[in-house]
Every structure is written in structure tokens, then in C-alpha cells.
Amino acid sequence: MVSIKDVASQAGVSVATVSRVLNSKGYVSEDTRKKVEQAIAELNYKPNEVARSLFKKQSKTIGLIVPDITNPYFPELARAVEDTAAKLGYTVILCNSDGKTEKEQHYLDVLMQKYVDGIIVSSNTISERQIKSLQIPFVSIDREISKDIPTIVVENKKGAKLATQYLQNKGCMRIAHISGPLNVVNANERCEGYKEVVRNEQWFNESYIGNGHFEMDSAIEATLELLQLHPEIDGIFAANDTMAIGAIKAVHKIGKRTPDDIAIVGFDGISLSKATTPELTTIEQPIYEMGEKAASMLIEFIEEKPVEKTFYRLDVGLVERESS
Amino acid sequence: MVSIKDVASQAGVSVATVSRVLNSKGYVSEDTRKKVEQAIAELNYKPNEVARSLFKKQSKTIGLIVPDITNPYFPELARAVEDTAAKLGYTVILCNSDGKTEKEQHYLDVLMQKYVDGIIVSSNTISERQIKSLQIPFVSIDREISKDIPTIVVENKKGAKLATQYLQNKGCMRIAHISGPLNVVNANERCEGYKEVVRNEQWFNESYIGNGHFEMDSAIEATLELLQLHPEIDGIFAANDTMAIGAIKAVHKIGKRTPDDIAIVGFDGISLSKATTPELTTIEQPIYEMGEKAASMLIEFIEEKPVEKTFYRLDVGLVERESS
DNA sequence: TGTTAATAGGTAACCGGTTACACACATAGT
């Protein structure tokens, strides 16, 4: 690989001068600048980012820790983060934590050792203290860790209420909920939103809430149980789209129809929701926008630019399709 | 951040000695080793990977260039690559090229500047010459570039034949194909496989092949056209699952049923194929295994370990579900 | 006892950039 020294000798100047034209910093005469630029072009020189990182103590790289890129919510987020980072001259290291503390800790260590300039994380086990101790810019996405950590989340409760009320308006008399793992903030908020709407209904009690893990199989099981316990259920709000699809499958399995017998609404608005038959009515999150915002905010922190707002709770909206 | 010097002075030895215990290389007495290890533990010292990279000219990082992580085929691949890389002590930088030459070139430059140790790429525009000129380990995945570049692909033609013959065996008399972009090797091979099976049928001609771009919308359109032109079609083989889902939708749209009126088979075996109603019959690729193989092979090259085989054409299999 | 090899550990060069500092020269102001 050609180094700055090669360029310097080719252009007949010192490495300092080459560095100056590279960074447009300090005084360089028009003449020498041209000579250096020509040498750079002739040798097809590309500065070594590693050497630069070592001195500058920053790497133009950010870390993105997600539970599992295979979960259809995250590719779109990752794409948005990567797009934005690339546009601003950064590169992104992808980490899958499976939501496990050890893995998260391990990746945090690795990322710090590689001098990443900042980290975007979607986690519910990382603590505020831990993040602060790292001393580098951080953005939490999809899950709220603390009011003190820059965060991008959505109106989970509002969305859940929207979904539940919508089912009511559609004429559903008994609306069940399939929740995510309730120790995860967003799952909890969605469950709360649901409860706020149905709490005062005569028929309501906790047994109308089935527990899922944000995955399809768990939702199929939960739906089956729910429908056995309460055959009169005519509406289901699932805490994410994957589970909503599971619910559709379960409903189908016992010979009922969606939406005629049971209307179903999901949450997330992943692209999957448009691929099913019937297409899924869902509470859509601005996933791409979230990733974009997270990346651009993180990079503003990194570059010490002024950041007006550090806590975003983005709006969600109902997208009406065929499952309701 | 605590550096090797801090550890050295804390332990009362030179930095060379610390480095020796860090790398278990060269002579170090049991006594000093313990002192150093204690100092490391006390200071919670983590060696700076950037400094290491600079000297060693390698970064324990690999690049993964895919067209679009949002395309449901790639998250599983990326997950496999990342899992395997992490297990072997490497980190992965994710790049989305959209299949565009400029973006690929740009990422290649960036990755080289960051001293990545190797690159895994899924591309049909990068040339063999280009790859060779980079002088670092390379693995091409999902798409064959040249017999001379380490590659992981699947039996596309065989899979396509399998799918088409299966539809024949199911009693389909007129089988259409929705192809991917034919300039992409794998799409082309799948189309060839289809043609090999139906070429000699009396009814067959090229107008039974509709052109898609591996995306749902293009497949819906293509299917609609196909069915208008040939209302007698009773089987469709789509070159990937996303398009198969599009086909299902199109069939549904004109009031026909899957599989009763028209049987549909896809290709890929993405997790999406299990989420639809009806669930998709498809030619399943060992996606995770491909990513795993690509990463472990790449790292074998990087670490200059012996590699027995550099060209893998993995087997595919028919997974029979409800759409056929 | 002298020679050789193995063990132990320090010094400093090196990786490829960036930048503080020094120095030279030109120009302007008094």
C-alpha cells in the first residue's frame, strides 16, 4: 500500500506538507498543493484510516448493537443507520446481542477497543451507569433506558390505544391482547395502552392478555389458548407484526376467518405486514426515520455539534389493511 | 483510556514485557507474568486494537457488502457471517451497495483504508480483476464471479428443475416462470433450470416467462400479465420467495385460489415463506450455512490456514408447504 | 573452567498518519 511518505517523495515535499493538503489545514502554496495533488493522483494514494484513528483517537466508525438482525424490525433500522452513517463519512459495525447481557458487554468492550466514535444500541439490559462509564456518545433506540440517555422511541402507548380503539370502532366486542415480554419497556407500554382502553369494559379481565415473546410461534400458542378460554373474542391486538401474523395463522387453524370472525391489528409496520394474506392492519412506526435520526444525532454528538433535542418520541399511525 | 505504559509502570516492568504477556510470546518468568496480569486486572486494561492494527497491518475486521440488508434473504446471511466472525474474534462492517457499481467501489475503498482483513461480497458487477487488485482475501457469496474467486453458491439450476418437475408431478399442465433480473447469474441459472424441464413441452414458448426484479411488486405485475396472456396457467415457479408471495397476491387478486387453481413454488427459503397464508412451498437454500461457510473460509484465508476447497456449490431442497 | 544454549527482560525502531514547533522569507507599519 502506498503511504504518505511515497507521496511526499514523489512530490518532493515533506510528509507534513502532504498531510496539510490532505486536510486543507495550515499554509500551503498553490504551487505545492498542485504538485502534491498530482502525486496523490498518480500513485492513487488513499490515506490509511488506521494510522489516522490512532492519532486522532477516533475512527469514523460507529457500532450498532441490535438483538437480532434476523428479526424483521431491525434490517430496516440497520439500513437507515448505515445509509445515514455512510452519507456522513462513517462506517458501521453490526453486532447481534440476542438481548443477552454477556454478549452486549462483550461487544461493548470490543467496540471500545476499536475506538468506535459512538454506539447505537437497542437493549433493555444495559444500564445508564454502564453507558456513562464508557464516555463515548450513545444513542438508545426503540427502547428507553433513562431520560438522561439520548433516545429515539415511538408513542407505544398511544399506538396501542389507537389500535384497540380502532377495533372497538370496527364493532369488536371482546378484544384480546397478545403482549411482548413485559420486562421490555415497549412491550409494557403497548400492554398499558391496551389496558387503558378496555380496563373499564364489563367483560375485561387479565385473562384476555396472552403472553408472547415477540415471535410467531409464541403468538400462535397464545392465540390458541386465548380462543379456547374465550371463544367470544372477535378482535386481537398483537404487540408486534410478527405476532399478529402468528395470530392470523392460529385463527385460520381453528377454522375461523380474518377479519370476518376475528379482526387483527399488529404493531411495527415491518414490510412483512404487506406480504401476508390478508395484509395486516398495523400501527406503523417510522422505522427508517428512527434509524436515520439515531445515526445523525449520534454523529452530531461525535462531532460536537449542537444538538437541540436528545429525546425523541416519534409518532405512530394506523395503517388500515385487510386483517381488520 | 489506560494504555500499555500505565500497565507497565504499575507492574514495574517495560512495555515490551507487558506486550509479551499479552500475546503469550517470548520469554516471561512466572513471577513477572503474574505481576503484569495483576496490573492489567487492577487497571481494567484493554489493549487498543487500533494501535495493534497499525503495526500488524490487520484489523480483525471483515467487510460484508450486500445489495440491501432489507431484502429478506440477507439478514440471515449477515447474521451467520457475524456469528461466525465473532466466534473467531472478528468484527463485521456492514455495507449496502444497492447493487450499484459506484457504491460498491466506494465501499471497497473505504474498507481497504480501514485495513479490513477480508471482504465477503454479494455482487454481480465487481470484476475478477478488481478483486485481485485489492490483494486481500475475498469470498463471493450467492453470486458467482469467476471460478478463480472463492465462492459460495447453491445449485440454482438443480433447484429450479426440482421446483418445475415438482409442479409437473403435482399435475400442473402449464407452468410459468417469473424470473429475476437475468443479468444476475443466479436468476439466469434458475431460469435455465426451468427451461430445461419445460423446453420440450408442446405448449411451451418464451412468453411463459415473466420478468421480475426479485421484488414483490414486479412479480405481481408480471403474474397479472402472464395470467391475462395465458389464462390456462396452473403452476408458477418464481425465482425467489418474495416474488412467489407477489404471485400469490396476484392470483388472489383475480379471484383464483392457491393452490387449488394455481400452484406456486418459490426459491430461497427465507423465513417470510413460513409467515404467509398459504405457507409457501419453496426451494430452500442453506442460507445460514452459506454465511457461516463464507466467514469461516474467509478467515482461514486471512489466517493463512490451509483451505481444502474454495468453491462451494451447496445443495438445495424442496420444502413442501401449502402453496402447491 | 570455558563455551553454548536457554531464559528473562529492557531499549528503541517501527507502523502511517497529525501537528507543535522552529525557521525562513516576504510584506507592512512606524
Added chain:
DNA sequence: ACTATGTGTGTAACCGGTTACCTATTAACA
């Protein structure tokens, strides 16, 4: 004529590791 200021460029220290090379000590063996 003298000083201050601005411009242009080179030298070398520095970032935090790794390792070639050197020296010293001890053990082994003829």
C-alpha cells in the same frame, strides 16, 4: 532600518501497540 505579522515548509514528537536486537543471568555440558 527595525519590528511585527503572515505565509510556507521541514523536523520530530506523538498516538499505543509489536518486535528486532541487545545484554545479563543461569544451566548444561565437554
